[in-house]
Amino acid sequence: MDIIVDCPPLVTGVFDDDVLKRTLKLQNVSAYGSVTMNDAVECLQMLEIPPNAVELFSRGQGDKEVSIVFNSPSFLNQVNTVEPLVVRQKRILLLKGNSQIVNVRVHWLPVFIPNPTVEAIFRPFGKVLTVEYDRMKVGSGTFKSGVRLVKMEVTEIERNKLPHLLRFECGNKALITVAGRPPLCLKCLQIGHYRSNCANTPKVQSDIYSKIEKSISDRNQQEQRRKTEEELKLIEEERRKDVEETKKKKESMDDKNDDGDDVVDDDDDDDTVMEESIDESRGTKRTQDQEVCVFSFMRLWDQIFFLLTFPF
Template sequence: MFRCFDIDLSPFVDNDIYLRTLRVEGRFSREEALKRLNNAGVAPSDIMGMYREEENSPWSAVLHTREQAANVNSPQIKYVAKLIVDLRVHWLPLYITDDIIREVLSPFGHVIDITKDTTILDQANSTLNGTRLVKLQTTEFDSRQIPHIVSLGSCVAC
């Protein structure tokens, strides 16, 4: 679901175009963005359109097919429909299961992995510290909607 200021934007988003969009990370000219796309294997003829959301924001490129967009593999170019986000969930009692974290985060994407973080006490010992490290596959829109603070019954996670 696409949300902005608690307004459901889903009816106003062309999902087909969204699923063909790449984000060129960094601040530079359109020509430099085209050069980086070309270096990643995107030919100018593959591009349907390019735009920025603001003057200093990254360039977005909409390709003709989803397959073209999904197959681009470059550290500077992100496929907006498939982002991998690393999250740290703090202040969780050790008795809270990973299942509830998976359930809370499921509206924002697919939880790939959850691990329990540890604090090193000395060279031979470590202890669980109540932080979970979560790897989430999401979209750019959904990643912006992940809450900063969540209340799980009597505990608050951040």
């Protein structure tokens, strides 16, 4: 059994226009409190509408709304929807049909954007009532913040069409939040969770990362190809030098063979001189080693003699 079943949106074509023409919605616009059935009855008394004129009462999804359907549209025409009613210190706004009042918070807007421009931005999404700065308390003072508060009168369909993010051609962005609406994740740009709880990888960032990885891989391949080409050039150069040296040696050997016995005798004399030089260097090294050994023995003897003669 499915706990939640997704249904198509409720568009205007499926509404009962006759019921909408006879519906009055009571909405609490105060910061606290709900709208009870007793509040709805008291509002009818203030409007001088008899109880027998009401066909039904209906609560909304939240506790701040109550809908009243009258028997005739004539009773709805008697209602002034401009000024809210004050019932038990609660400001209750009267709305005809399926309209509702929403408070839209606009974040990240530059401070040099005036409120009339903000009103023009939100006018296509519904009726803009007021635009003002939000206020915050810092220390002992209260100041305006950069957040704009846009109060709008919209239908449920218009409320669902309110965007979550505005993007301007200059590069600036504006985040839009509405109380009771699922939030926008600023990491994956999907609806229903916050960035701190996001388990998704944003497609934009993944595309960027893949491009960066591809660029690094291409650069490494080019560098490896360049090193390989340089190594091949060095190997080829060394091989060429070896061939030239081998050729020169062969030519030199041929010249020596052509010179005859004189060259051979000269080579023998050179070998004899070299052997005598080697023997002489070996004898010199042996003599130096003997001198170092005698010097070390004499130092050791001096230390032993000092220990034996020192008066403890």
